Amino acid sequence: MGKESFRTIQSLGRDELIDELMEHNALSSDLVVKGYGDDSTVLNHQKGYQLLSSESFMEGVDFDLTYVPLHHLGYKIATAAVSDIYAMNGSPELVLVNLSVPNKISVDMLKEIYRGIGAAGKDYEFQIGGGDLTASHQTLGISISCYGEVAQDKIIYRKGAHEGDAVCVTGDLGGAAAGLRILMREKRFWEEQDQQQAFQPDLTDYEYVVRRQLVPVARKDFIEKIADLNILPTSMIDLTQGLASELQHLAEASEMGVYFYQAALPISLDTRRVADEMKEDVDKYALYGGEDFELMFTLPEEQVEGLADEFSDFTVIGQVTDKEEGIRMQKAEGEVVVFDGSGQQL
Ligand SMILES: Nc1ncnc2c1ncn2[C@@H]1O[C@H](COP(=O)(O)OP(=O)(O)OP(=O)(O)O)[C@@H](O)[C@H]1O
Ligand SMILES: Cc1ncc(C[n+]2csc(CCOP(=O)(O)O)c2C)c(N)n1
Ligand SMILES: [Mg+2]
Incomplete structure (x- = not known):
């Protein structure tokens, strides 16, 4: 790629970047009521809507291990993921946890993160349903995807505000x-x-x-x-x-x-x-x-x-x-x- 064509991410801004990336999305499934662009993705479901949200935290960008206790880190990322489900007036049911783990992190340290996610699971009433585990060279990365549900007549979008509200x-x-x-x-x-x-x-x-x-x-x-x-x-x-x-x-x-x-x-x-x-x-x-x-x-x-x-x-x-x-x-x-x-x- 020539240097002239190197556009920095900052030059676009977050929302424009996501819009541009999503131009590559080829399909629009009947299952999807609202794709990206709100707090959660909304899918059809016999009883109502299914909700999906996703949150990623990178060491050095979203948290700093020198002052973040690992169980707090687990709790916080779970909070971020379920918060997007609540923002649609839904309730979380299940999360998937993806970890990218460098050598400096021990088994006990990972267990501390999971203790935090587990505590959040008790408070917010979700199950840890699975995830993915991969190695990383230097920095710890965690991402949580959350699945939730909401009745069709109770869902609240970002759209819908009326003049005078x-x-x-x-x-x-x-x-x-x-x-x-x-x-x-x-x-x-x-x-x-x-x-x-x-x-x-x-x-x-x-x-x-x-x-x-x-x-x-x-x-x-x-x-x-x-x-x-x-x-x-x-x-x-x-x-x-x-x-x-x-x-x-x-x-x-x-x-x-x-x-x-x-x-x-x-x-x-x-x-x-x-x-x-x-x-x-x-x-x-x-x-x-x-x-x-x-x-x-x-x-x-x-x-x-x-x-x-x-x-x-x-x-x-x-x-x-x-x-x-x-x-x-x-x-x-x-x-x-x-x-x-x-x-x-x-
Ligand atoms: N890499 C991506 N590819 C496609 N869509 C994305 C991507 N990242 C974010 N989105 C979508 O863009 C919308 C806005 O996401 P964004 O992360 O800015 O806000 P959010 O979902 O409220 O989460 P946060 O809690 O991080 O603010 C969401 O609908 C999300 O699904
Ligand atoms: C080391 C360190 N650096 C920066 C921050 C601040 N921070 C992290 S996420 C976020 C909001 C945007 O989140 P999202 O990317 O999910 O939209 C902010 C303001 C922190 N907590 N720790
Ligand atoms: Mg949100």
Whole structure:
């Protein structure tokens, strides 16, 4: 391949890259209700729909073995995979685990990863159904594919948001990014120590954010609550890549715009404290940090109160608008900023 034709992956961006790769897909099976482009792939099934999601973590890119306990790693990747099933209002049933293992990883270390996946299996109620195991030269790679199910009349896509709907998020945002900042800082301290063995970081002041980074929890509780209350959001997505990017995904799929309020972003005090310490803007953690695994959903305005009466762990951050309005955020001081196609603030 000539040098002129070498296009870097960065030059395209993630969504464009996936679109281009998928041009090679030759078949569209009757089994497939929604191929790629939502949180899970949707297949026909006698009783409803089958859901498939997949998640890959690479050492050095998605986790760093110097500060990630292996059982947490197992739990976290399982959380990421099931979160995409919950984001379709489904329930996970089974996972396949693919491991690429370098020599530096022992049997006991792999068992620790599986202990984490097993603990997630208990919490989220899935079975480990199999997988694949291969060697790797340097870095550990783990990928989990999750199979889940949802009734046909209960599935929630990214599309479906209506003008005027309230835009809501569960939990609080930016905590995982704050936790990552702390862990990276401690790693730097550790590397700068002469006697590295002797150094024991004290993370007790940062327990909440470090947990948000290392062992995030997928919102099974929310999915169960809306089932109980017979509430069906008009659209939903999980917050893996940060609010800005996922707002873009939801708005695009729904062919709508969103107007939201910076002051309404739910951010915990622990997260704010870390941003202050780092002299960073805490809203950037929420907007661009990712890995919170909370759910964002849209709900007709008149149903918000009914949900709020029974479930308190969610926040209305704005409303769905016409597509032409784009994605806009009203800052605390009143100024309105527009987000462009890549989810970056203009
Ligand atoms: N290599 C790939 N080939 C084909 N489709 C892909 C590929 N990678 C991702 N996709 C599809 O693109 C869509 C978006 O995937 P993406 O991983 O960005 O978000 P996601 O499924 O919500 O997961 P995450 O939790 O990682 O954000 C999904 O429907 C997914 O199936
Ligand atoms: C060592 C290390 N480097 C970076 C990160 C941050 N990180 C990993 S995945 C992700 C979201 C996108 O996920 P996806 O690729 O699934 O969309 C983010 C922000 C980390 N946790 N550890
Ligand atoms: Mg997702």
